[in-house]
Amino acid sequence: MTPVTRTGGNRGYDEIVIRPADLIAPVQFAEKTTLDHPLEHLTACHRRIEERLATLERVIPHFIDKRDEAISAMESSLRFFDTNGSWHTADEEESLFPRIADRLTGDERGFIDKLEAEHQEAENIFTKLRAVAAKLKEDTPCSQERIDQYAALCRTLCTIYRGHIQAEDARIPEIGHRVLSEAELELISQEMKLRRGLQP
Ligand SMILES: [Fe+2]
Ligand SMILES: [Fe+2]
Numbered sequence: 001m002t003p004v005t006r007t008g009g010n011r012g013y014d015e016i017v018i019r020p021a022d023l024i025a026p027v028q029f030a031e032k033t034t035l036d037h038p039l040e041h042l043t044a045c046h047r048r049i050e051e052r053l054a055t056l057e058r059v060i061p062h063f064i065d066k067r068d069e070a071i072s073a074m075e076s077s078l079r080f081f082d083t084n085g086s087w088h089t090a091d092e093e094e095s096l097f098p099r100i101a102d103r104l105t106g107d108e109r110g111f112i113d114k115l116e117a118e119h120q121e122a123e124n125i126f127t128k129l130r131a132v133a134a135k136l137k138e139d140t141p142c143s144q145e146r147i148d149q150y151a152a153l154c155r156t157l158c159t160i161y162r163g164h165i166q167a168e169d170a171r172i173p174e175i176g177h178r179v180l181s182e183a184e185l186e187l188i189s190q191e192m193k194l195r196r197g198l199q200p
Contacts, residue, residue, distance in 0.1 A: 035198070038091070038188040039176040045088045046165045052077040052085075053158050056129075060151045063142040071137050078133060081126060087195050089119050092168075095191045096176065103179040111171060118164045122157060129153045 034041045055077045059070040097112055104112065132150045136142050180188075190200035 035192050039173045052080045063147045091192050095188045100179050125157045
């Protein structure tokens with residue numbers, strides 16, 4: 001049988017970009033090794049989150065002209081947030097923040113409180129975005145009104161999340177390395193692996 005190959009002629013498909021990382025199993029070997037260094041893993045995970053946010057935005061102009069590809073890329077990114085994204089938030093809220101909470105300056109405590117409030121704010125928008133995404137999938141063709149709803153929620157989500165990530169990258173590694181012992185970092189690493197169904 002002659003294998004079906006994709007030629008370079010379909011530029012529109014490539015522009016939407018369904019990355020290979022969107023399509024493979026959520027836990028990769030490379031991720032297991034970075035989980036040995038939990039603070040660095042959180043920062044690395046931010047880069048993956050940023051990629052999925054960019055995909056959620058990138059599909060917006062294509063819901064009309066490349067509907068199926070746009071819906072597929074949107075769903076793939078939302079699946080990432082349902083798995084890796086929720087593990088990442090749990091890593092911070094359940095494994096990291098409680099361990100550093102009583103060793104922070106007043107300013108740092110306020111900073112962590114703000115991060116937790118942003119997690120909740122982002123989750124509230126995700127709930128609305130998932131609902132609109134499900135309706136977009138049912139629409140044939142996608143209605144402009146629904147696309148506008150998606151775009152507004154998506155842009156709000158991206159603004160909140162990008163600012164949140166920038167703030168965490170700027171302060172969390174420094175705070176974590178300052179107040180946590182090697183033994184505590186190892187415990188956090190074990191919890192993060194268990195959360196992903198991996199052997200610590
Ligand atoms: Fe966070
Ligand atoms: Fe984070």
